[in-house]
Amino acid sequence: MAISPSIITGSHVLKHRHGMSGMESSDGEEYTYQDESGEEDVGGVESQEEEEEYSYSDGEGGCAPVPLPPPSSSMADGCKVIDADELRATMSALIDDISSVLAIHPCAAAALLRHYNWNKESVIDSFCTDPDQAKEKAGIMRFVPDLQTSDKGRLCGICREDVPAEALVALGCGHFFCRGCFTQYLVSKVEEGMGCPLTRCPEYRCPEMVTENFFRVLVPHATLAAYLRYSLKSFVDICSAFRWCPGRGCDFVAMGNSSLRACLCKCGMLFCFRCGEEAHVPASCEDMVTWVEKCKNESETANWILANTRKCPKCATRIEKNQGCNHMTCRQCKFEFCWICMGPWTEHGANTGGYYKCNKYDPSTPTKDEQDGAKAKAELDRYLHYYQRYDNHHKAQEYATKQEEEIERRMMRLQETDGSRWIDVQFLKVANEKLVECRRVLKYTYVFGYYLPEGTARKRLFEHHQENLEKFTEHLSWLSEQSLEEFKKEEKRSEVVNYTRVTETFLKNLLKSVEDGLMDEDGEDMEEGGWEGKSEPGRRAGAAGGGQVGEAAEEGRRTLPSRDGAGGGARARRSGVARA
Amino acid sequence: MQKHLGKEFRRGNANFRVQKELREWLANPTENLQVAVGDNIRVWVVTLTGAKGTIFAGEKYKLKFTFPMDYPSKPPSVYFLQPPPRHEHVYTNGDICLNLLGRDWRPNMTASMLALSILSMLSSAREKKIPQDNHVHADNPPGKEQANWLYHDDRC
Numbered sequence: 247m248a249i250s251p252s253i254i255t256g257s258h259v260l261k262h263r264h265g266m267s268g269m270e271s272s273d274g275e276e277y278t279y280q281d282e283s284g285e286e287d288v289g290g291v292e293s294q295e296e297e298e299e300y301s302y303s304d305g306e307g308g309c310a311p312v313p314l315p316p317p318s319s320s321m322a323d324g325c326k327v328i329d330a331d332e333l334r335a336t337m338s339a340l341i342d343d344i345s346s347v348l349a350i351h352p353c354a355a356a357a358l359l360r361h362y363n364w365n366k367e368s369v370i371d372s373f374c375t376d377p378d379q380a381k382e383k384a385g386i387m388r389f390v391p392d393l394q395t396s397d398k399g400r401l402c403g404i405c406r407e408d409v410p411a412e413a414l415v416a417l418g419c420g421h422f423f424c425r426g427c428f429t430q431y432l433v434s435k436v437e438e439g440m441g442c443p444l445t446r447c448p449e450y451r452c453p454e455m456v457t458e459n460f461f462r463v464l465v466p467h468a469t470l471a472a473y474l475r476y477s478l479k480s481f482v483d484i485c486s487a488f489r490w491c492p493g494r495g496c497d498f499v500a501m502g503n504s505s506l507r508a509c510l511c512k513c514g515m516l517f518c519f520r521c522g523e524e525a526h527v528p529a530s531c532e533d534m535v536t537w538v539e540k541c542k543n544e545s546e547t548a549n550w551i552l553a554n555t556r557k558c559p560k561c562a563t564r565i566e567k568n569q570g571c572n573h574m575t576c577r578q579c580k581f582e583f584c585w586i587c588m589g590p591w592t593e594h595g596a597n598t599g600g601y602y603k604c605n606k607y608d609p610s611t612p613t614k615d616e617q618d619g620a621k622a623k624a625e626l627d628r629y630l631h632y633y634q635r636y637d638n639h640h641k642a643q644e645y646a647t648k649q650e651e652e653i654e655r656r657m658m659r660l661q662e663t664d665g666s667r668w669i670d671v672q673f674l675k676v677a678n679e680k681l682v683e684c685r686r687v688l689k690y691t692y693v694f695g696y697y698l699p700e701g702t703a704r705k706r707l708f709e710h711h712q713e714n715l716e717k718f719t720e721h722l723s724w725l726s727e728q729s730l731e732e733f734k735k736e737e738k739r740s741e742v743v744n745y746t747r748v749t750e751t752f753l754k755n756l757l758k759s760v761e762d763g764l765m766d767e768d769g770e771d772m773e774e775g776g777w778e779g780k781s782e783p784g785r786r787a788g789a790a791g792g793g794q795v796g797e798a799a800e801e802g803r804r805t806l807p808s809r810d811g812a813g814g815g816a817r818a819r820r821s822g823v824a825r826a
Numbered sequence: 827m828q829k830h831l832g833k834e835f836r837r838g839n840a841n842f843r844v845q846k847e848l849r850e851w852l853a854n855p856t857e858n859l860q861v862a863v864g865d866n867i868r869v870w871v872v873t874l875t876g877a878k879g880t881i882f883a884g885e886k887y888k889l890k891f892t893f894p895m896d897y898p899s900k901p902p903s904v905y906f907l908q909p910p911p912r913h914e915h916v917y918t919n920g921d922i923c924l925n926l927l928g929r930d931w932r933p934n935m936t937a938s939m940l941a942l943s944i945l946s947m948l949s950s951a952r953e954k955k956i957p958q959d960n961h962v963h964a965d966n967p968p969g970k971e972q973a974n975w976l977y978h979d980d981r982c
Binding site: 427433437446 | 837846896900930933939
């Protein structure tokens with residue numbers, strides 16, 4: 247296909263806009279769920295200013311808890327993402343500080359800090375109490391800044407040859423080895439990896455540390471670079487105020503504290519600062535550990551039961567789900583069904599009391615072998631119920647993430663076909679980003695839900711939120727997968743825009759409710775008030791256009807617990823009564 | 827054995843240092859430690875005889891030494907061939923729990939120092955018993971790098 251000038255223009259704009267669109271634009275580097283305005287700043291007008299606001303200049307430059315903007319909530323504090331250069335500067339600042347306070351060489355200061363786990367206070371305490379002991383422990387008892395030279399030839403303990411004086415070198419401890427052997431030893435230590443910043447003199451039992459200054463004069467350039475990388479890596483691994491971004495091939499580091507639940511990296515990865523895994527709100531780190539362990543143990547059973555393909559409930563053709571939405575249409579027989587429950591899609595609607603009633607586990611579901619319906623089987627069923635939905639959202643999240651490039655192509659094609667501006671087609675990208683986020687959160691709601699006791703009001707409220715988010719997410723997924731022809735219509739576009747916003751509202755409601763301890767007892771009128779019928783996100787909403795969706799958004803906000811203290815108290819009192 | 831001693835190796839090559847050690851060992855023979863080398867100069871089998879007056883007196887065990895390419899920056903792999911002695915720091919798969927074989931190895935140490943350390947470890951034992959955590963380790967193949975080992979009493 248020939249490339250028309252308009253495409254080239256498009257791709258140019260794409261590059262220009264790329265970094266400013268989506269989540270990053272609204273929040274700068276800080277990621278927060280408490281952004282009340284909830285407006286997606288598509289144009290990214292403010293992003294420049296916001297980034298500057300967070301520019302970090304800590305005079306102390308330490309690993310001590312980093313001063314951050316006052317936390318808006320325990321769920322998502324501010325978190326500063328820095329690159330290797332800024333990290334190196336932070337580490338050097340700390341070393342220089344110790345170096346000048348204790349009047350020692352920076353390399354000796356680094357060895358001290360490393361020994362005392364980069365804790366400035368313990369270094370100063372120990373050094374002032376007993377400098378010799380501190381130096382001995384850190385392996386800098388006989389530290390010198392430069393290599394020692396010998397006045398006479400000796401036997402090198404490594405190659406076991408007699409070596410002339412000029413070829414011999416030693417650390418401050420005076421154990422001489424030939425330069426070549428010493429270098430080879432250091433290179434081999436760096437090749438070993440992580441432990442290389444703690445390399446000691448080659449002499450048996452000598453505690454003297456080979457500090458950075460010696461690496462600098464002895465090893466080749468590439469090895470030195472590797473040494474410095476390991477040195478930096480161990481610094482981050484030890485300091486609790488830092489966390490490497492777990493994104494694949496990402497070298498950014500987050501600065502924050504362990505109360506942070508979600509931290510957005512510049513590479514787009516959203517991760518939990520506390521455990522370093524993908525951000526898993528609303529599930530806790532502890533839940534995640536037990537869940538992952540459980541999934542590992544159960545994986546064979548689960549895989550056996552949950553094969554990747556399923557049979558069409560009508561014609562039994564094998565179907566592999568390769569699209570994001572759970573609304574399936576069999577190519578063979580055109581039968582429409584729900585991927586989760588395999589029931590006909592027509593039953594998923596207002597007439598069954600909910601468009602998407604597939605998120606609740608009903609313990610009373612009769613099993614095939616009722617007589618051996620032992621506890622173990624029931625437990626496995628329960629687990630599978632949650633695992634299946636967890637896995638389903640996980641795959642949908644991966645799918646949506648992979649879609650990013652395809653979406654950009656779609657956006658360009660849409661621009662070409664009807665001459666829209668780049669900004670006019672952003673809605674597709676924004677919707678997809680919201681989908682990825684919702685899929686991720688939904689995935690972890692099944693971990694959270696699995697550990698939430700059955701039959702409690704809290705669980706009912708949680709499942710209510712989960713169901714809302716799920717049905718809007720599914721519908722948004724379905725909406726944004728429509729053909730480009732559809733998106734030529736203005737009302738189709740605004741429908742996607744509106745659904746993106748509504749879905750976001752439901753997402754916030756869910757997270758807020760979990761954060762508040764699921765204490766909202768307004769659930770009664772939510773469950774019976776029949777608003778689910780009103781906000782039904784089916785094709786009906788599509789037909790009705792934007793007005794209907796706006797109403798749904800209004801409903802979404804209504805479930806948001808009031809923020810004022812009186813309201814909270816009233817809620818708490820009511821919930822107390824409800825339990826009694 | 828002689829063919830290994832006759833060859834010329836370049837300095838910096840692991841074989842250079844191994845050959846030197848082999849020469850030194852043969853020049854200073856020890857009654858309790860006999861070395862044998864096959865086709866590969868970097869694989870030694872050392873026959874260890876329990877020292878007089880100890881619980882292993884007169885018993886013969888074989889130690890296998892394998893020198894890596896980056897010897898002596900890295901330690902040799904050393905383990906007992908079957909059957910190994912019953913000792914609280916010797917696993918039934920032949921592995922020896924010794925800090926000098928891992929964390930505390932330094933390049934100016936030699937194979938003969940290691941062999942002597944192992945002999946003295948056997949000599950100081952009061953009773954023949956296998957390591958407490960033997961069941962955890964016994965099924966592993968012996969001679970792997972002791973990179974992340976925790977030594978029971980900081981040395982063995």
